[in-house]
Amino acid sequence: SYELTQPPSVSVSPGQTASITCSGDKLGDKYACWYQQKPGQSPVLVIYQDSKRPSGIPERFSGSNSGNTATLTISGTQAMDEADYYCQAWDSSSLIFGTGTKVTVL
């Protein structure tokens, strides 16, 4: 079955750039999206179709996808961005989530 692998944790200083990777076989041939989940809350879509931002998502969130890796980038990270982040793709009629990354803003 298809798997998406993310680093368990990423740390970033306020105002700096955080990059979260999501690795999967030929992931670049599929669309990737990203969700943000804060404690006790439902996930929120922050990036879809590799690099598009839904309405209301700040411009500091951006995405890319090529080869075997999709990347979520948070520029000028703020304390409010501290959360778990999950990538997601569709493969063989199944919706696949990544393993999740905890972003800590130090």
Added chain:
Amino acid sequence: QLQLQESGPGLVKPSETLSLTCTVSGGSISSSSYYWGWIRQPPGKGLEWIGSIYYSGSTYYNPSLKSRVTISVDTSKNQFSLKLSSVTAADTAVYYCARIEGSLPARWGQGTLVTVSS
């Protein structure tokens, strides 16, 4: 404004069947544009897709759960439902319902915790 609300028992005994319903408001479940899905998250762990359904009844299921899962839709009530049979403690999780747009869950319910315990 679209809202999804999960409902159902918060406690289920081992070997029994977990049953949840998602009520959709602010939009029609019969829209040709969307699928409707269930996703779960064990405490402290990641997200797992369970399955999705179209208003016509067409379904997709996670292969790892397919033998135990049934998802159905009731367009007259604007609801869809999940049944998961033969549950064990490993099925303890927050269960979310969501609207699937394209191939992604774009809108989520608030989630409901289901604990499997005797």
